[in-house]
Amino acid sequence: xxxxxxxGLLLLGLSFSIRAQKPPNIVLILTDDQDVELHGMYPxxxxxxxxxxxGASFHRAYTPTxxxxxxxxxxxxxxxxxxxxxxxxxxxxxxxxxxxxxxxEPRALPHLLQLEGYTTFFGGKYLNQYTGEVTPVGWNEFxxxxxxxxxxxxxxxxxxxxxxxxxxYLTDLLRDRAVDFLKRISQSEEKESRPFFAMVAPxxxxxxxxxxxRHEGVFSNIKALRTPSFNEPKDDKxxxxxxxxxxxxxxxxxxxxxxxxxxETLLAVDELVDAVVKTLRETGAxxxxxxxxxxxxxxxxxxxxxxxxxxxxxxxxxxxPLLIRGPGIAPGxxxxxxxxLVDLAPxxxxxAKVATPAYMDGRSFHNIFGDxxxxxxxxxxxxxxxxxxxxxxxxxxxxxxxxxxQDQLAQCDPExxxxxxxAWNNTFACVRExxxxxxxxxxxxxxxEDFQEAYDLSEDPYQLTNGVYDLVPIDRALLGLRLxxxxxxxxxxxxx
Numbered sequence: 001x002x003x004x005x006x007x008g009l010l011l012l013g014l015s016f017s018i019r020a021q022k023p024p025n026i027v028l029i030l031t032d033d034q035d036v037e038l039h040g041m042y043p044x045x046x047x048x049x050x051x052x053x054x055g056a057s058f059h060r061a062y063t064p065t066x067x068x069x070x071x072x073x074x075x076x077x078x079x080x081x082x083x084x085x086x087x088x089x090x091x092x093x094x095x096x097x098x099x100x101x102x103x104x105e106p107r108a109l110p111h112l113l114q115l116e117g118y119t120t121f122f123g124g125k126y127l128n129q130y131t132g133e134v135t136p137v138g139w140n141e142f143x144x145x146x147x148x149x150x151x152x153x154x155x156x157x158x159x160x161x162x163x164x165x166x167x168x169y170l171t172d173l174l175r176d177r178a179v180d181f182l183k184r185i186s187q188s189e190e191k192e193s194r195p196f197f198a199m200v201a202p203x204x205x206x207x208x209x210x211x212x213x214r215h216e217g218v219f220s221n222i223k224a225l226r227t228p229s230f231n232e233p234k235d236d237k238x239x240x241x242x243x244x245x246x247x248x249x250x251x252x253x254x255x256x257x258x259x260x261x262x263x264e265t266l267l268a269v270d271e272l273v274d275a276v277v278k279t280l281r282e283t284g285a286x287x288x289x290x291x292x293x294x295x296x297x298x299x300x301x302x303x304x305x306x307x308x309x310x311x312x313x314x315x316x317x318x319x320x321p322l323l324i325r326g327p328g329i330a331p332g333x334x335x336x337x338x339x340x341l342v343d344l345a346p347x348x349x350x351x352a353k354v355a356t357p358a359y360m361d362g363r364s365f366h367n368i369f370g371d372x373x374x375x376x377x378x379x380x381x382x383x384x385x386x387x388x389x390x391x392x393x394x395x396x397x398x399x400x401x402x403x404x405x406q407d408q409l410a411q412c413d414p415e416x417x418x419x420x421x422x423a424w425n426n427t428f429a430c431v432r433e434x435x436x437x438x439x440x441x442x443x444x445x446x447x448x449e450d451f452q453e454a455y456d457l458s459e460d461p462y463q464l465t466n467g468v469y470d471l472v473p474i475d476r477a478l479l480g481l482r483l484x485x486x487x488x489x490x491x492x493x494x495x496x
Contacts, residue, residue: 023116023352024327025289027276028199028344030075031269032068032125032149032206034295037316038225038259040205043266046274047323051293055325056333056369060434062340062383063297066310066317067390068148068206069095069128071296071341076108078345078360080384083490087388089128089148096129101136107357109345110138113197116354119190121181123174124201125149132157143177145170149203151210151265169212171202171268178272179279186283195352202272204265205299207308211264218267224252224259227316228462229303236466237304238451240426241312244305244419251417255302262299290326290351292344307416311387313430313443313453314463318385326351329369337379338434339365342494361494380435382496384486385443389426431483442468442479454479 034040063071065081073086086094110120123143135142146155155164178200185196233244280286300316301308310317342362349356350366368376395410400418403409411421430443439458445451454468
């Protein structure tokens with residue numbers, strides 16, 4: 001009998017040892033065009049409760065490029081856009097082009113984790129130009145959307161097949177696919193030894209802003225946030241923004257509708273997050289799982305009389321939500337240090353005990369967490385924000401006849417009074433600095449004016465007044481030098 005007891009205790013000890021040695025699971029939920037500055041987290045009460053209150057809230061998380069495909073490529077590769085080469089949402093601009101498929105995808109985060117024994121799952125929007133010819137490298141299970149975000153009438157690449165859905169709300173389908181994956185893997189024979197990485201990318205809050213029927217009208221009484229810059233043209237901005245005129249009341253009404261419907265689309269995302277956390281809790285995997293919630297970029301609705309879009313270097317467009325809970329992260333942690341989407345891949349690899357490859361430009365922030373310290377020391381940082389204008393002869397919209405194809409403007413929409421949101425030379429690079437005595441951004445535009453903008457966010461959080469000419473010459477020169485170094489940096493050279 002004593003021998004049986006001894007063997008039982010030995011087996012129990014081995015079981016605990018194996019369980020303790022298992023690398024953590026990771027769940028990444030990535031929304032589309034979700035802002036922070038315009039209260040884009042307002043509908044996500046469950047997400048805030050389960051991830052923010054039980055983990056860490058990041059107050060200065062930024063996209064490296066304020067547009068979908070380059071930002072997602074940066075997240076997956078840990079590289080800035082000038083290194084991964086995806087500069088806009090077109091295939092000619094590198095979005096799911098040959099270089100991505102042949103060179104970058106095999107070196108991206110999912111494949112690296114897969115090589116380390118992780119079971120990987122993807123559901124949702126992948127890259128804008130993905131059309132389902134093949135299943136991308138790195139995924140054991142793949143449910144990838146063809147093309148850009150939509151809520152109904154879409155096609156998914158479901159592992160080896162392309163399947164079309166007409167009436168199934170996409171966010172709900174992704175919720176069900178993710179929950180099913182988590183339940184199945186928790187019942188697999190390898191559940192004690194093989195971790196998983198699951199990435200879910202719902203369409204919200206991207207246009208066409210279609211909420212689930214059960215959420216239709218929930219926020220119909222809420223209007224677009226009237227920030228101090230709302231419908232206020234400013235003549236000290238770069239040419240594309242300062243060319244705006246005040247929007248008419250009819251257009252303002254439309255912005256109010258878009259704003260409320262954006263919030264309504266996020267209610268289904270909140271249910272998705274709640275379902276994922278509930279499933280992890282029920283299967284016993286929650287305590288050994290990191291859950292990351294983020295967006296690819298922000299969004300503006302009426303700021304500086306720009307109707308609705310991203311693609312600008314202002315906080316509305318570049319500031320993104322980021323919440324993380326998981327092992328070793330104290331509940332209620334508040335992170336004031338600046339981080340970028342390029343940092344997520346190195347951080348996730350750190351959790352998985354995998355060394356960061358030399359080609360990654362981001363840096364892991366896993367060591368800023370503590371299981372007791374809820375607000376760690378500020379890590380001084382200079383982040384790069386870069387964007388290449390998409391305007392060309394093919395982006396001409398004949399519904400806006402006041403422009404010509406050779407103007408090479410883009411995102412000109414009659415719904416927005418043909419206030420064009422992009423152009424061939426809406427190309428810029430910015431350094432976003434967060435230091436003990438500095439909270440600012442400095443930008444240089446590659447246009448005919450070589451225009452510059454700078455803002456002290458501690459004094460001018462809405463970026464109402466371009467302060468570039470208030471900088472002392474040496475400070476301006478140093479910012480320009482720092483920006484030049486960042487736009488050419490690679491790997492560890494990007495740590496500034």
